[in-house]
Amino acid sequence: MELMKRTKIVDALKKTDFGEDICIKGWVRTRRGNKNVSFIELNDGSSVHNIQIVADNNKLGIEFLKPITTGACIGVTGKLTQSLGKGQSVEIQAEDIVIYGTADPETYPLQKKEHTMEFLREIAHLRPRTNTFGAVFRIRHHMAMAIHTFFHERGFYYFHTPIITGSDCEGAGQLFQVTTLNLSDLPKAENGCIDYSNDFFGKQTGLTVSGQLEGELGALALGAIYTFGPTFRAENSNTPRHLSEFWMIEPEVAFNELEDNMQLAEDFVKYCVRWALDNCKDDLEFLNNRYDAELIDRLKFVVENDFVRLTYTEGIKILEDAMAKGQKFEFPVGWGIDLQSEHERYLVEKHFKKPVILTDYPKDIKAFYMKLNDDGKTVRAMDVLFPKIGEIIGGSQREDNYEKLKARAKEMEVPDK
Template sequence: MTNKIKELLQSGIIGTCVDVKGWIRTKRVSKQVMFLSMHDGSCQRSLQVVMDPSLISEQLLTQLGTGASIAVSGNLVASQGKSQAVELQANQLTLLGSAPDYPLQPKAHSLEFLRELSHLRFRTNTFGAVFRIRHAVSYAIHHFFHQRSFIYLHTPIITAVDAEGAGEMFRVTTLDPLHPPRNSDGSIDFRVDFFKKSTNLTVSGQLAAEAAAMGLGSVYTFGPTFRAENSNTARHLAEFWMVEPEVAFNELPDNIVLAEDFLKFLLDYILKNCQEELACLHQRSIGNNGNPKHGIQQMPLMDRLNFVLQQPFARVSYTEAIAILMDAPPNKNGSFTYPVTRWGMDLQSEHERYLVEHHFKRPVVVTDYPRDIKAFYMRQNDDENTVAAMDILFPGVGEIIGGSQREERIDYLRQAMQRTNIQQEDLNWYLDTRRFGTIPHSGFGLGLERFVLFATGMENIRDVIPFPRTPGHVAC
């Protein structure tokens, strides 16, 4: 049976005969001894293999380069080095796959270069750490909701509804793109299509989750979502993963408490269970920060994660936030790319980060946004100008969670749909949830990649998803 490197490094017994398979990271050879650094993906660290080079042929020795895959047998011995407790004294080595001209040599590579080799970057230390943390976060998400008796719901990926009303959706069709059937007015006749109507990839599972919460109480959906937004920023993807809980009888204050508890649970989990990975990325963050002692975002990674975990989140209304931003030095001296000039404008990332990193110096919950810049399903406040919305802002990434209390009053919901040009006949099933036993309820959405971006200290969201989909890029 093949042994995992993680198990050998954690609890391997000296003198045990073991078999290991993996890939070579580095090789050093002298006349008397050969050192191989070998990894198998089971953990962040590598296993040092020590072998007499005379035990293998000259031809095989030349093929043992970085990236080659090997099977090694030998005895586990106490290591003479300081970086590991054990090493493998090999007596047999088999080449499984050579790697001539392997593009990822043991040297520093730019993240831009590695993005062009997304199918190989899993083998690097940095991306090994990132994707093991992503896995841990995904597990912790399910654990958090399971221990609170939430029901995990799979909501549709193909939908006829634009939940956000933004219109930036990918179409799903079986029609011939060159010769689609047309109506007499020239429009496409979707009655001939597979679903007999226009359908798209979902931007959110929220509306379906709301319906489920009306019978199951507390539910969450965790799956892929899609946005056809032609944006090439470091914060946008065309395909990404969303966590969306919906809770019956929760109002906005309950929603905020749940969201803060959720974020802190995830941070606590990875700090306790991803120490090797975080240590690797922590060192990277120190190297990238010229002065790591001033400001939240300039803190080294683990200091920043612990700081956010320990701090109670600040709470401020949108109206208060706009007043703060209008009076902020970067707004007055023209440093903001988007000047804050009036109540009712949407907050940009630079505004969100100013509130977090400079004014409050901790995560911030902004509530009660203007009705006209938020989605139709958010509950209208008594002032008739704002809605019971909430955004949670984090250092470095800005908005990390967006949510609201949902509008449970059918008349208000109909008015909101009419005001935002949502076709009521397409959402008659959604209106049924208000016709039959309507209740107050709330929910939010967490973008998995946004959270992993913060948790790993990476700068570009394309570096925290295995195969990024962005405008003009759909490799692998």
């Protein structure tokens, strides 16, 4: 058996050379049958779908097959045959089975039943074997491939920025601190603050909240770069919208104006969604059927329609008109506010019913480096608002007038060093 090359289940399910020998390996999802035959559902992580193994109890031995329960790890060689069963096109008539590892059915927690996310958090070492997490991880892999391919095809350079940094990126998020000092005996300076002079870097450092600063330097040398790596935020907020660790994409392009940024963002989102529709069909169908019956239709709608583009001021007017007609919001609406998720989702899901790119925000709610518009009140910022999410991309055209940049930094009390 070990001499035969293993075939992944995702490939075995597509094969049509019935009668040929095949070798597959994986983890048992279920085993059922009668005194004559056993039906084993096997999965190896390459697909959300299992392949059925038909085992002759008399040939292989009932006692030998007994340990093959949910969670067991096995290898199977046999003949690939056309399946007569519903929902499957192929199956394997087992000729030999090797048991690599068993799972006690009394204690193995992933039995054939629904499991809550709360329960799966308690068995984090096993949850990647579930259909839900397997689908998410495979889609995540494809999104990483799509991201790199999109930017590479457009002449961007993949730019690696520091993970340990002394910059808080203008307060983009709370830093997780990194230190080699003895936490039980921290040295203090004369002013009572911690003395970092003898720390590894000689100053206070933390895990990055953004690679933007270094990315801007890269763009001013290479023209167009993108960062794609781990980002950390020490925000103790237990909501689905806040993560302590995630991967963020940050393109930086020299000479881009706001219109260029908007087109890049729209093209990027559509490219990634199209990649998922083309390469993750089975996983998307599983998530569509299990969690969100409108998922695939919504993704198709995104790639088939242009994004709406409107200014912040126009967006506020739409929200105010909606309130005048009886629409209720938890948070107030008025020019100058920082839009909440409920406001963004109203524009996307109820008013326009498609993704929206909102531009030209009030300068007082945006960073000092965003280019000031001629009105002196708004800046050339943009946010992409997405159905079921709200803001999914944020960006801006940078201020290229040094005197204006210094004045805005002073106005917002950004220190020189």
